[in-house]
Amino acid sequence: MKKKLGLIGEKLPHSLSPKLHKEIFKNLDIQGDYSLIELKENQLEKFLTKDIYSYLGVNITIPYKIKSMDFVEVSKEAQEIGAINTILVKDGKLFGYNTDYFGFKRMLEENNIFVDGKDTFILGAGGGARAVIKYFLDRDVKSITIVVRNIQKAKIQLDSLIKNKENIEIIDFKTLEYGNYNGYIVVNCTPVGMYPNVENSPITKEVSKNFENSVDLIYNPLETKFLKFARENNKNSLNGMYMLIAQGVASEEIWNNINISKEVIEKIIKSFE
Incomplete structure (x- = not known):
């Protein structure tokens, strides 16, 4: 059967x-x-x-x-x-x-992206983002900046995971765009750019320049606009396949x-x- x-x-x-x-x-x-x-x-x-x-x-x-x-x-x-x-x-x-945690870990390791001691950025605060945050915490990164639309809601949602962690900051997308932020990796954990809304990106091409590695948990399309910006900026890009x-x-x-x-x-x- x-x-x-x-x-x-x-x-x-x-x-x-x-x-x-x-x-x-x-x-x-x-x-x-x-x-x-x-x-x-x-x-x-x-x-x-x-x-x-x-x-x-x-x-x-x-x-x-x-x-x-x-x-x-x-x-x-x-x-x-x-x-x-x-x-x-x-x-x-x-x-x-x-198993998202395991999948994300394997994906970074297979592509020689090692986050230990690095400044890391995560877009979104949903279920996928939580697995990424936990992995970054386990890898002892230097800092985690979580970028969301609603800061108060994200603080409540993520409380059990980030409580008493001094190296975590939650900001909104406008602050990311106009602040002086840059890092080793930015991970898109939002559905923005997923098929069929392929013309959307959670960040601008200008903001994308500030990150050495752009990783998207989306796999359809294989190259989202978010990843296209990274490629055009001559930065490393990786989809969620x-x-x-x-x-x-x-x-x-x-x-x-x-x-x-x-x-x-x-x-x-x-x-x-």
């Missing part, structure tokens, strides 16, 4: 997750079915308390990575991050994990209780090129 898996989110037409998991099934000879599950906010509770029990597990994307925590037993690393992106259904219970694949592989490891080799990850990446 096929293992029933899927992705829950609000708007999913751009998602490459079914293709990714199909490749994983093929490479590991897993009998699986991975579907897209679009839910409005008022449908989330019903899915996570009733419908999910016909699945082995699901991934979670925007905007439910934080809300979904209320319905599951949360792993230690996901509890610290304050967001989940993977649920395992086992023995009639739901277990929540965060490797992270997507690495976090997807980590989810499959949890669902199937297996370890997947680096060689398999590289094979899957080649199939997306």
Whole structure:
């Protein structure tokens, strides 16, 4: 019997997750079915308390990575991050994990981006941003500047993660644009620039000049306007494709209780090129 898996989110037409998991099934000879599950906010509770029990597990994307925590037993690393992106259904219970952290870590390391002791910038304060903040804190960066639209809301949202951390500052986009800020890396954790709104960027080309590395968690399109600005400024740019694949592989490891080799990850990446 096929293992029933899927992705829950609000708007999913751009998602490459079914293709990714199909490749994983093929490479590991897993009998699986991975579907897209679009839910409005008022449908989330019903899915996570009733419908999910016909699945082995699901991934979670925007905007439910934080809300979904209320319905599951949360792993230690996901509890610290304050967001989940993977649920395992086992023995009639739901277990929540965060594989975004693992995916982001692998993506930077594979591309020789090492943030230890560096000034780092994060755009956004949602579930993806929380995994990035936790990784930066674990790498002992020099500073973290979080750029958001609503500073007060972000302070409340991120309180458990950033409380008592002296090297973290939260500013708004206008302050970033007109202040004297520069750093080793800026990571876009917002959906700005994602298909179909590909003409948008969270920062201007002028602001983009101030960062050695621009990393976008978005993978569709492969080059967002945010990354295009970095390339045109002769700076390093990196899209979210490797992270997507690495976090997807980590989810499959949890669902199937297996370890997947680096060689398999590289094979899957080649199939997306």
